[in-house]
Amino acid sequence: MSDTIDGYAEALLAVVRAEGASGADDEIFRFAQALEANDELRNTLSDPYVPAERRQQIVEDLLQGKASNVTSAAVSLVVGAGRAAELPAIARALVAKGAAAGGKHVAEVRSAVALSDDQKTRLAASLKSATGKDVEIKVIIDPSVLGGVVTTIGDTVIDGSVRSRLAQVKSHLG
Amino acid sequence: MSNLTAILAAEGPNGNFIPSDINELYWGSVAFGIIFVIFLWKGVPAIKSAMQGRTARIEDELAAAKAAKADAEAELATLSGQLGDADAEAAKIIAEARDQAAKLETDLTAKAESDIAEAKERSSIEIQAQRDQALSDLRAAVADQARTAADAVVRSNLDDASTQSALIDDYISQLAR
Incomplete structure (x- = not known):
């Protein structure tokens, strides 16, 4: 696991815990899986020629009413930072860290x-x-x-x- | 000469043999002698020279003819030899041609037999390969049909939610064992 992915996973875990959104890690994980399975969505959210605001807007539109605000914000953060391609790995690291914290x-x-x-x-x-x-x-x-x-x-x-x-x-x- | 004149004169002055005028006999003899001497002096050498020239020419011609004959005989011998050589050469060429023809026939026969055998072998291999390919294709087609059928049957059975749930439950049960 690279330091970047580990760093993002740590940061998202900290946000989830800080916000007390216990189910957010699972939502992020499921969104990451959906992203991994959908080439068009992955390519769009990973495209550096698409403005970050536009990519974040797509994420918010997709998660609107289907996930918590914490999840939407966390995913938007990763996508806006141009790390959409790494989101599945970040999500895996996130849930692994969350699970490891509970033994x-x-x-x-x-x-x-x-x-x-x-x-x-x-x-x-x-x-x-x-x-x-x-x-x-x-x-x-x-x-x-x-x-x-x-x-x-x-x-x-x-x-x-x-x-x-x-x-x-x-x-x-x- | 004088003895002869005396003898002639002694035979009598009126005989038929001796003219009646001794001077006529004398001058006639002198003229004869002169002519005879001139003949001996000029005529005989000329005749002798002419005869010698003729003899030499004839001898030369004979020698030339002899030489020509010798040349002709030599040429004949050469031609005869060459003819003999040509016959031998022709016989040799014919013999070689026959040998080459026989060898060519043998080679062509052997090559033809080899080609036929090779063609038979190739045909046999191709037939066997085609047979194997056909069997392989048939097996693949049957297997593909079987796979497709199995896939269709399995997928149709999986459409039922209870079947899916049962499969998950079965998985969980097997893990617990």
Whole structure:
């Protein structure tokens, strides 16, 4: 992790804590994931020829009514500083630091559909049972998973997706 | 001369052999002698010279003819030799041509047989390759159809929200084991 990304993550975490916006880190994380999945949005927000005010306005329009003001301001800050391309990494570092502060690890859970709170709770318990680590679940909606779940904790990947099973079947078929 | 005159004179002055006038005999003899001497002095050498010239010319001509004959014989011998050499050369060329023709025929036959064998081998390989390719294409097509079918079946089954939820629950359950 570069110092720049780490610095932005520390600063955003400090802002979130200062504002008492407990869910802001999750919102920033989800926006970063959406940005990572959308090439057009990423290119636009990363384009140095687009004025910073215009890029920030786009962010505020997108998050208007869907996220807290703290989230909107934090994302606008990063985008305005010309760091939109690094926002996914900054968001990962942010949630990792937030989780680490509570003695947890971040578990990125990719699923084709959203997980219910009950499923998140049971998944966290199962992951602790499997890995021995307390985890904070961050769900990423990824239609390419097709079904099931792919969990990433640090360098560990636990793939229970239909996509991987289908790939295995296809591989056997030649 | 005088003895002869005396003998002639002794035969009588009226005989047929000796003229009646001894002076006529005398001067006739003198004239004869002069003419004879002149003949011996001028005529004989001239005749002798002419005869010698003729003899020399004839000898020269004979020598030339002999030389020409010798040349002709030599030329004939040369021509005969050359003709013999030409015959031998022609026979040699014909023999070499036959050998080359035989060798060429052998080479062409061998090359043709080799080409035919190679063509057969190539055709066999190409046929086998085409057969393998066709089988491979068929297998790929079948596998592709199977993959597409499997993908379609799986995706259609995943449209149901309860199925998605069940898959997540199954994942969680397997982790807990």
